[in-house]
Amino acid sequence: SRLMGGLPYSRYVFQFILSTDERGCSGLEHRNSTTIRLSSLEVMKDVRSAASIISHEFFHLWNVKRITSAAFRPLNYQQEARTESLWWFEGVTSYFADLALLRSGVWSVEEFLRHQAREIERLQENPDRLRTTLAQASWRVWQNGLAGPGISYYNKGQLLGLLLDVMIRKATRNEKSLDQVVHYLYHTYAEADRGIGDDEWADILRQAVGKDFTAFLDRYLYGVAELPYQEILAFAGLSAVVQTKPTPSIGAIRIIGPRNRVFSLEETSAAGRAGLRRNDLILRIDDQAFKGEAGLYEWVGKKTIGDTVRLLISRDGVQWPLTVAVEKREQISCTLSLSPNPDSMTLAIRNSLLSGP
Ligand SMILES: [Zn+2]
Incomplete structure (x- = not known):
């Protein structure tokens, strides 16, 4: 409120x-x-x-139901409503949702930073970030669905929201922030019953905070440049340490439910090449029962690169074994923390970002 x-x-x-x-x-x-x-x-x-x-x-x-895309106005459930802007409607919603948990005291600063760090790890572990732009990920969701190849506009959209917020604060000497952008959208678009066009973001930012973010959007929304976490978060007195460590892996596999159902996996990963598919149930790994994604990763993590694991799977009620090679994967770990001794402007940016209006 x-x-x-x-x-x-x-x-x-x-x-x-x-x-x-x-x-x-x-x-x-x-x-x-x-x-x-x-x-x-x-x-x-x-x-x-x-x-x-x-x-x-x-x-x-606010964001989607009142501030909304021109593609959703009117919303016609009989046809596709394609937009490049789901990074804003979903990703930036997640960013404000996390800020609200922090600013209302549900989360501590450490919890907030840990959640942002997990998002950084998730994006940096996804090789598709160097092939698929955020705008494309949004546009293509009608083809691929959320579990298809590519990147998540929730994930990268949330991180772009965080970095954009810091960049606006830096560019305006902490007088403006992403808060003003969402206010501007609410009062200029939502209250006038207007949807947002996909090509309006640079104009919206110029109107809302008086700065030009065209180059920023070209690189990180419409391009596949790596997000410069360290450089930008330093303006808010936050230090980001991103490390990689070679780890035994059979691929990034998301497993849900008590029966270990495969929700998504990379088709090009070792498990995908061995024949594992979405919706398979993984019953056993090396003849052992295991619990969920964490159990699978824990078991594979104990293997040596070059080993194999045996998965017993069930598909359409038929069981069969798969032999999967254990390969090397660069595991990303990210830690975000408060930098010591920030200068006064950096400290002001950090305090207002973390405590809000
Ligand atoms: Zn949502």
């Missing part, structure tokens, strides 16, 4: 569906409500694990 200058509803309803099935957590935003599906197992383990998605869906009441 403080960020947006009031709440545009008189009643907002959170509807939660707690389920024990393997579909994981998901949410659907509406103007004055949201429906959120959570795993009851996760919630029982740690109720705060639901904080991110609750905050994300709630922020959508």
